[in-house]
Amino acid sequence: MSDEKNSKRDAFGRPLGPRGRHEATGSIPQARTRGSASIDLTDERADEARELHQLADETATDAQTYLNALTEVAAGSSPDTAIPVLLLAVSQILLGGARLGAITDVVPSERFEPDAGPDPDIDPLRTGLANLLEGLDEYADIVDPLTSGELIRGILSDDLADVAADLAHGLRHYRDGRVDEALWWWQFSYLSTWGVRATSALRVLQSMLGHLRLDVEEDTVADAEFEALNLD
Numbered sequence: 001m002s003d004e005k006n007s008k009r010d011a012f013g014r015p016l017g018p019r020g021r022h023e024a025t026g027s028i029p030q031a032r033t034r035g036s037a038s039i040d041l042t043d044e045r046a047d048e049a050r051e052l053h054q055l056a057d058e059t060a061t062d063a064q065t066y067l068n069a070l071t072e073v074a075a076g077s078s079p080d081t082a083i084p085v086l087l088l089a090v091s092q093i094l095l096g097g098a099r100l101g102a103i104t105d106v107v108p109s110e111r112f113e114p115d116a117g118p119d120p121d122i123d124p125l126r127t128g129l130a131n132l133l134e135g136l137d138e139y140a141d142i143v144d145p146l147t148s149g150e151l152i153r154g155i156l157s158d159d160l161a162d163v164a165a166d167l168a169h170g171l172r173h174y175r176d177g178r179v180d181e182a183l184w185w186w187q188f189s190y191l192s193t194w195g196v197r198a199t200s201a202l203r204v205l206q207s208m209l210g211h212l213r214l215d216v217e218e219d220t221v222a223d224a225e226f227e228a229l230n231l232d
Contacts, residue, residue: 074128
């Protein structure tokens with residue numbers, strides 16, 4: 001590819017690497033390269049290929065479930081259950097990400113990432129989440145727990161929307177029949193971007209739920225315990 005190709009960015013402003021794939025930034029891992037231990041969906045190991053296709057199917061289902069949950073929450077139809085729903089959605093997608101991270105590197109059949117067309121516009125989703133989480137959206141985050149203890153400002157709505165953007169990009173490949181591309185993208189972006197953001201979001205959402213459930217007046221707790229103990 002030419003230097004001009006290397007300077008291009010995707011629909012979300014992320015730089016494209018020399019293989020036409022998104023590059024990680026900062027201290028996050030760089031894109032992995034083909035190695036002798038890597039798994040290629042084009043090889044003759046039928047059992048392995050079937051397992052990877054099954055993983056792709058499961059990940060696509062998890063990704064769509066996450067997107068559906070965020071869309072419903074961002075619409076503001078059930079604000080009272082927004083935090084538990086988000087906590088459940090993030091927990092479930094992180095389980096899917098852990099499966100991706102646990103397997104050997106997936107190597108796509110093509111050297112460069114095919115053009116899947118424009119990614120869906122995530123900004124309305126981001127805005128809806130920001131409005132819903134107003135007053136709770138910002139939190140204290142760190143750059144990297146292993147390499148830097150520097151504190152930075154995190155924004156929960158951005159984290160949730162960025163995860164959605166990465167998952168949606170992989171879904172485009174999956175629905176166009178490029179299963180290996182979808183798996184490669186989901187695996188790489190889990191390790192480099194959305195896994196980090198989802199993990200931060202999970203910690204914040206769990207903390208929110210803990211405060212909502214536990215930070216109550218002592219009199220309120222005493223009244224609830226009295227009523228529970230005196231039910232006939």
